[in-house]
Amino acid sequence: MSQTHKRRGKNPHFHPTTFLNFKMKMILLVGTLIIAIITVIGLYIGHFISVAMEAQVGDRALSVAESVARIPELSEAFRHDDPASIISPLVAPIQKATKAEFIVVGNTEEIRYAHPDVNKIGKKMVGEDNERALVFGESYISKATGSLGSSVRAKVPVYLDGKIVGVVSVGFLVNDIQSLIASYNNQLWLVLVSIAIVAVIGAILIASYIKKVLFGLEPEEIAHLYVQKEAILQSTHEGIIAVNQNGIITMINFAAQHLLFNKVISPKQYEGMSINDLASAQQLLPFLQDEHERIDQEMMIGKTTVFANKAPIYYDDSLVGTVFTFRNKTEIDLLTKELKSIKQYTNALRAQTHEFSNKLYTILGLLQLNKKEEAIHYIQRESTLQKSWIRLLIQKVADPQVSGLLLGKINQASELGIEITIQEDSRLATELSEKQREALLTAIGNLMDNAMDAVNKNPRTDRKIAISFTDIGNDIIFEIDDAGEGVPDPYVKSIFEQGFTLKEGEHGGFGLALTKQLVEGVDGELYLEEGDLGGASFVLSMPKKGRESDA
The missing domain is CATH 3.30.565.10 (Histidine kinase-like ATPase, C-terminal domain)
Incomplete structure (x- = not known):
C-alpha cells in the first residue's frame, strides 16, 4: 500500500504569522471562559446567599417575635402597674436561647418594658417603624437602625382581650449577618477557585490533545493546506472520487463530475450520498470492499471508457476510506498514437540513414576498385x-x-x-x-x-x-x-x-x-x-x- 495515503506531518514550508500558537490560544480562551463563568457563578451565588441569609434571619426573628407575643404571661403583664418587672425576666432567657441580638417589648406609646440593656428600659423605642404593628396589627420584618445599631428585626403586636396593647421586636445585627455571609462566601470562593484551577489544567490537557490530533498544525496552516488541497484536486485533469469506509461519497473533483454528470455540480448534491446510489459509478462497487490497490482497470464511467485506479486510505492501520482516480482512455490512446507517429518518423529516418550509408559504402567500394x-x-x-x-x-x-x-x-x-x-x-x-x-x-x-x-x-x-x-x-x-x-x-x-x-x-x-x-x-x-x-x-x-x- 502506498505510504502517500498515510498521515501527513507538519508542513515545513508554511509558518503562521500569529503571535500565539494554537495551544496557547486554546488555553487562554478556555481558561478565560472558565474563569469568567466561575466569577459570574460566584457573584450570583454570593448575592443569593446574602439575600437568603437576610431572609432566613428575618424569618427566624419573626418566628421568635410571634412566639414571645403569644406568651400569656407577657400579655397579662400589661395589666400590672409595673409590666417591666414581669416582662423583662420572662424575655431574657428566650433571647439567650435564640441567640437574638435583642428582644424588646414596648407598649402602645413605644415605652420599653424589656431590653438587653436594662438602663434603656422605660425609655422610648428607637427606629420609628412600629406603626404597622401598633396601628394596623401587622406582623412584619424590617431593616432599620436602632439603639444597638443597624439590624434586621421582626415586629409582632401583643394582644390583650382582643386589643393591641404592645409590640414585640426581635432583631439580629446586620454586622453579625454580614460576618456569617462572609464566612459562607469564603468557603464558596475557595471551592470555585479550586474548580477553576482543575478546569484550567483540563484546558491545558485538552489543548495538548487537540494539538496532537491536528499533527501539530496551526489553524492558519490547516486553512492554507485546505485551500492548497482544493486547488490541487480541482485543477487535476484526472477524475477523483473519495469515499469513506461505509461507501459514502466525501469528494468528487471537477474532472470526475464532468465524467459522471457532464457538468460541475454543487457538493451538496453528492456529499453524504452512497456510491451505491450513483448509477454511473456502479462498476466501482466490486472494488470498494477490496483493501488492495487496483491499477489501470478499464471500465465505463458514465459514457466514457476510462482506466480506473483505486487506492485505500489508512489511518493508524485501519481502513478509513478509498480514493478512485480515472484517466480518459481516449486521451491515453491519443498519446499512444502520438508516440507511434514519432516512432514511425524515427524508423523512417533511421531507414533513410541506413540506406544512405549503404549507398555511400557502395560508391566508396566502386571508387576504390577504380x-x-x-x-x-x-x-x-x-x-x-x-x-x-x-x-x-x-x-x-x-x-x-x-x-x-x-x-x-x-x-x-x-x-x-x-x-x-x-x-x-x-x-x-x-x-x-x-x-x-x-x-x-x-x-x-x-x-x-x-x-x-x-x-x-x-x-x-x-x-x-x-x-x-x-x-x-x-x-x-x-x-x-x-x-x-x-x-x-x-x-x-x-x-x-x-x-x-x-x-x-x-x-x-x-x-x-x-x-x-x-x-x-x-x-x-x-x-x-x-x-x-x-x-x-x-x-x-x-x-x-x-x-x-x-x-
Whole structure:
C-alpha cells in the first residue's frame, strides 16, 4: 500500500504569522471562559446567599417575635402597674436561647418594658417603624437602625382581650449577618477557585490533545493546506472520487463530475450520498470492499471508457476510506498514437540513414576498385530513383506530412528488400483538417508497418506492397495491399478489436484498434478486403468534409 495515503506531518514550508500558537490560544480562551463563568457563578451565588441569609434571619426573628407575643404571661403583664418587672425576666432567657441580638417589648406609646440593656428600659423605642404593628396589627420584618445599631428585626403586636396593647421586636445585627455571609462566601470562593484551577489544567490537557490530533498544525496552516488541497484536486485533469469506509461519497473533483454528470455540480448534491446510489459509478462497487490497490482497470464511467485506479486510505492501520482516480482512455490512446507517429518518423529516418550509408559504402567500394564509370552510373540511377519518388509524391499528394511519411516508408521498405508500387492514377489533392491528417498519418503508418511485417516472411522475390489512393469523389480512399499470408477467415471479425493480434509478443493488438477509432472519429471507415496480391488489403475511406468541429 502506498505510504502517500498515510498521515501527513507538519508542513515545513508554511509558518503562521500569529503571535500565539494554537495551544496557547486554546488555553487562554478556555481558561478565560472558565474563569469568567466561575466569577459570574460566584457573584450570583454570593448575592443569593446574602439575600437568603437576610431572609432566613428575618424569618427566624419573626418566628421568635410571634412566639414571645403569644406568651400569656407577657400579655397579662400589661395589666400590672409595673409590666417591666414581669416582662423583662420572662424575655431574657428566650433571647439567650435564640441567640437574638435583642428582644424588646414596648407598649402602645413605644415605652420599653424589656431590653438587653436594662438602663434603656422605660425609655422610648428607637427606629420609628412600629406603626404597622401598633396601628394596623401587622406582623412584619424590617431593616432599620436602632439603639444597638443597624439590624434586621421582626415586629409582632401583643394582644390583650382582643386589643393591641404592645409590640414585640426581635432583631439580629446586620454586622453579625454580614460576618456569617462572609464566612459562607469564603468557603464558596475557595471551592470555585479550586474548580477553576482543575478546569484550567483540563484546558491545558485538552489543548495538548487537540494539538496532537491536528499533527501539530496551526489553524492558519490547516486553512492554507485546505485551500492548497482544493486547488490541487480541482485543477487535476484526472477524475477523483473519495469515499469513506461505509461507501459514502466525501469528494468528487471537477474532472470526475464532468465524467459522471457532464457538468460541475454543487457538493451538496453528492456529499453524504452512497456510491451505491450513483448509477454511473456502479462498476466501482466490486472494488470498494477490496483493501488492495487496483491499477489501470478499464471500465465505463458514465459514457466514457476510462482506466480506473483505486487506492485505500489508512489511518493508524485501519481502513478509513478509498480514493478512485480515472484517466480518459481516449486521451491515453491519443498519446499512444502520438508516440507511434514519432516512432514511425524515427524508423523512417533511421531507414533513410541506413540506406544512405549503404549507398555511400557502395560508391566508396566502386571508387576504390577504380570503377569510376560504374560509380557514376550508380549515383545517377539512385538519384533518378529518389527524384522520381519525390516528384511522384509531390505531384500526387498535396499534404507534405502525408507525402513525407510515404517517402519514409518507401525508403524503409527498400532497405528491407520490399518492392512498393503506387498506382499511376493515385492522387490526394484535398486539404486535410488537423484531425483528418492525424487519422490518415496514423493509419498509413500502422497499415504500412503491418504490410511490411506480413511480406517480410516471404521470399525476397515475393515481397510486394501496392498502394493506391484517390479523392476524386466525395470521399478520400486509401488502400494498402500486401502479398503476405492474409488474415484467416475465423479472425476477420476480430482483427480490429483491441488486444487482438496475430503477431508474436505481448504488446500487440493496439495499432489497428487505435487506427479504426481515429478513422471513425472523422466519420471514416476502415475495413478489410481480399487483396489482388494474395494477402490482406486494408481500405480506408473518409469524407472530404468531416464534422464541423474537425474543420
